[in-house]
Amino acid sequence: MSGIQTSSQAIREAISVCGSAIDTLRVTQRGMQSKYIEAGKDWNDSKYQELGAVVDECNQSIKKALRELETCLVPLKNMENSIDEYESVNINSNVSVSNDSDSSFHADNYDSISMDAQVHHVVKNKEEGLRREHFVELELFDLFPEAEGYFITREAHFRDSSGSRVHDPESETGRRIDFVVTNRDGVIIDLIEVTSKTSDKTRQLAKEERIRNAGGNYIMLRDGRLAEIPGSVRTKIVRRELV
Numbered sequence: 001m002s003g004i005q006t007s008s009q010a011i012r013e014a015i016s017v018c019g020s021a022i023d024t025l026r027v028t029q030r031g032m033q034s035k036y037i038e039a040g041k042d043w044n045d046s047k048y049q050e051l052g053a054v055v056d057e058c059n060q061s062i063k064k065a066l067r068e069l070e071t072c073l074v075p076l077k078n079m080e081n082s083i084d085e086y087e088s089v090n091i092n093s094n095v096s097v098s099n100d101s102d103s104s105f106h107a108d109n110y111d112s113i114s115m116d117a118q119v120h121h122v123v124k125n126k127e128e129g130l131r132r133e134h135f136v137e138l139e140l141f142d143l144f145p146e147a148e149g150y151f152i153t154r155e156a157h158f159r160d161s162s163g164s165r166v167h168d169p170e171s172e173t174g175r176r177i178d179f180v181v182t183n184r185d186g187v188i189i190d191l192i193e194v195t196s197k198t199s200d201k202t203r204q205l206a207k208e209e210r211i212r213n214a215g216g217n218y219i220m221l222r223d224g225r226l227a228e229i230p231g232s233v234r235t236k237i238v239r240r241e242l243v
Contacts, residue, residue, distance in 0.1 A: 011080045022069050029062045078130050132240040136194045149184025156180050158216035163226050166216030168207045180219050188227050191235040
């Protein structure tokens with residue numbers, strides 16, 4: 001297990017590096033474009049037009065780098081989540097595979113099923129869930145383009161006003177949401193949970209309600225900002241079938 005934990009840490013560090021690079025490139029891209037537009041107020045001759053071509057070329061290169069980095073993040077996050085699920089399997093106690101899993105593989109039948117079967121089911125279930133989330137993420141990028149000021153955060157835990165994770169008083173476990181959408185003012189406008197066509201989310205939503213009632217009304221956004229969830233915003237269940 002120590003080898004798995006070491007691999008998990010290395011993957012998390014790689015994800016962090018990719019995330020930081022993406023954020024830095026986006027800030028650079030916005031800053032470069034903003035300064036070029038600002039310069040055009042007092043300077044707009046042929047040299048300015050030539051500079052515009054250079055800025056546009058740089059912008060295209062940054063977009064290409066962003067796409068490649070975001071593509072790299074998908075398998076890294078898949079691997080991280082698979083390792084997390086593997087580490088969460090406990091054959092010595094009657095606990096469920098995952099606090100927020102769609103799995104129908106409950107603790108009641110753990111004793112009669114081998115460890116290999118447990119791990120195989122957990123990994124397969126997680127992989128299918130990540131594929132669903134990937135499809136929905138692409139849809140969200142179209143619906144809420146970053147160019148219009150929207151900001152999408154993945155797999156965010158419910159936290160309190162100090163940024164600490166809040167646990168459900170009944171199960172003593174936390175909860176994370178698949179996607180959080182904020183507008184240009186940093187206000188949360190959507191909480192989205194992705195699942196299969198048949199999965200029952202009643203227990204998870206009840207758990208989420210208890211967590212929010214216990215003070216878990218904040219989300220740590222992708223850039224480290226802590227945003228409060230408006231009382232009117234409730235989690236939307238988005239159901240997808242794999243094809």
